[in-house]
Amino acid sequence: MNHKIAKDAVVNATIDILTKAETQLPSDVIYALKQAQMRETSQIAKAQLSAILKNIEIAKEHSIPMCQDTGILVFFVELGRDAHLDFKLEDAIIEGVRRATETIPLRPNAVDSLTRKNTGNNTGIGLPDIKYELVDGDKITITVAPKGAGSENMSAITMLNPTEVDSIRNFILTTVLNAGGMPCPPIIVGVGIGGSFDKAARLAKSALLLDIENNPEKMDERDELERDILNDINSLGIGPMGLGGDTTALAVHIKTAHCHTASLPVAVNIQCWANRHASITLGGDE
Amino acid sequence: MEYHLTIPLNKNDIIQLNAGDIVYLTGTVFTARDEAHARVLEIEEKGEPLPFDLNGAVIYHCGPLMQQIDNKWHTVAAGPTTSGRMSKMTPSLLEKFNVRALIGKGGMQNVSESLRDKCVYLTYTGGCAALAAISIKNVSKVHWLDLGMPEAVWELDVVELGPLVVGIDSKGCDLLSDVRENAKQAFSRI
Numbered sequence: 064m065n066h067k068i069a070k071d072a073v074v075n076a077t078i079d080i081l082t083k084a085e086t087q088l089p090s091d092v093i094y095a096l097k098q099a100q101m102r103e104t105s106q107i108a109k110a111q112l113s114a115i116l117k118n119i120e121i122a123k124e125h126s127i128p129m130c131q132d133t134g135i136l137v138f139f140v141e142l143g144r145d146a147h148l149d150f151k152l153e154d155a156i157i158e159g160v161r162r163a164t165e166t167i168p169l170r171p172n173a174v175d176s177l178t179r180k181n182t183g184n185n186t187g188i189g190l191p192d193i194k195y196e197l198v199d200g201d202k203i204t205i206t207v208a209p210k211g212a213g214s215e216n217m218s219a220i221t222m223l224n225p226t227e228v229d230s231i232r233n234f235i236l237t238t239v240l241n242a243g244g245m246p247c248p249p250i251i252v253g254v255g256i257g258g259s260f261d262k263a264a265r266l267a268k269s270a271l272l273l274d275i276e277n278n279p280e281k282m283d284e285r286d287e288l289e290r291d292i293l294n295d296i297n298s299l300g301i302g303p304m305g306l307g308g309d310t311t312a313l314a315v316h317i318k319t320a321h322c323h324t325a326s327l328p329v330a331v332n333i334q335c336w337a338n339r340h341a342s343i344t345l346g347g348d349e
Numbered sequence: 350m351e352y353h354l355t356i357p358l359n360k361n362d363i364i365q366l367n368a369g370d371i372v373y374l375t376g377t378v379f380t381a382r383d384e385a386h387a388r389v390l391e392i393e394e395k396g397e398p399l400p401f402d403l404n405g406a407v408i409y410h411c412g413p414l415m416q417q418i419d420n421k422w423h424t425v426a427a428g429p430t431t432s433g434r435m436s437k438m439t440p441s442l443l444e445k446f447n448v449r450a451l452i453g454k455g456g457m458q459n460v461s462e463s464l465r466d467k468c469v470y471l472t473y474t475g476g477c478a479a480l481a482a483i484s485i486k487n488v489s490k491v492h493w494l495d496l497g498m499p500e501a502v503w504e505l506d507v508v509e510l511g512p513l514v515v516g517i518d519s520k521g522c523d524l525l526s527d528v529r530e531n532a533k534q535a536f537s538r539i
Binding site for chain 1: 516
């Protein structure tokens with residue numbers, strides 16, 4: 064039987080996942096931060112990671128945003144082909160964002176790109192950024208990933224020559240090196256390779272949603288490449304907050320797509336330690 | 350070394366600090382980001398007075414998340430923002446005002462000469478907005494709210510704000526820049 068999804072359910076779901084994402088970090092990230100804190104040899108670095116872990120606890124306990132940069136709000140919607148909606152989905156998500164801005168609260172971050180005038184409610188032309196993907200079934204899964212500017216501003220994209228596959232690693236490392244302490248390391252590095260100019264960037268951003276794997280036995284070739292690049296990044300010694308140390312990045316996630324024979328787009332989306340995201344699934348047979 | 354200092358800060362408070370030291374601050378700090386820096390310099394240029402006193406002051410590179418309840422502002426979350434964006438405006442600001450400390454994250458470029466013998470750059474752990482919020486006991490004033498909540502100047506009364514790491518001391522030592530140079534060398538070896 065096909066269950067109808069109500070607009071209110073989407074509005075409330077949007078508020079719920081936003082509240083969760085802003086106040087509680089996913090467990091894989093917390094685990095990785097704790098491991099890093101135990102491993103660090105630099106006392107300054109250890110103190111930075113301890114402050115981060117303490118901050119995460121306070122945010123969860125008091126249900127307040129873990130970072131004052133509550134980000135621009137990026138939504139990933141997996142829309143079931145058989146889901147039945149009699150309202151505009153984007154209107155419900157926008158309404159949820161407006162209300163969550165008041166209730167959580169969120170910092171109003173959305174400004175006109177030229178006049179810099181703040182809309183006051185985190186919505187505007189193209190914001191929140193909602194990305195849709197059609198999937199099988201009659202459910203809707205909504206994921207929100209608030210993205211802070213400090214790390215977003217350090218991201219980069221390049222169109223390499225097709226013969227420069229070996230330069231990909233160099234581009235990733237250069238991007239991390241240039242970012243230094245500015246994107247709030249330890250960072251998570253999302254890499255998109257192939258597709259097109261914009262597709263590479265989308266792949267890089269969605270790669271940030273992947274879990275940090277800690278199982279070396281399950282590694283395939285891609286995982287090994289990610290691990291090698293991660294080791295290279297950490298050998299730079301930038302450390303937490305750029306104050307030096309062993310932990311510059313917690314993870315590297317790579318996503319690829321086929322591309323034009325004459326192209327090799329590579330995008331690197333940098334994410335601060337606060338890799339915030341939360342999801343909810345609505346509808347379907349329960 | 351670890352120091353617990355009270356604002357307003359004097360020259361002696363500052364010159365004893367070395368890059369890498371830990372500092373906790375108590376007193377009133379002024380938040381200021383890009384737009385507030387630009388406005389301070391604009392007003393100074395015109396020879397007009399500022400609505401707040403920056404002498405002996407501490408500037409916090411922070412765009413806080415605030416909430417107004419019954420006409421009273423409260424701090425919800427207030428971690429540091431990227432200081433690098435303020436690097437270009439900082440030397441002019443330090444030339445005009447006796448600011449004693451800047452707090453931010455990520456380091457600053459080409460400011461160590463402007464800090465010499467009078468000011469320090471302190472780093473606060475980026476993203477630690479909830480941790481900062483519990484050390485902010487009162488919001489005493491807000492200026493220039495027309496710039497928007499993040500860009501306005503907030504006067505925040507803090508108790509033991511920290512741990513802050515001395516990133517650039519008043520003798521020209523720049524911890525973050527050293528780390529960056531070492532990273533460049535490590536990169537060239539890969």
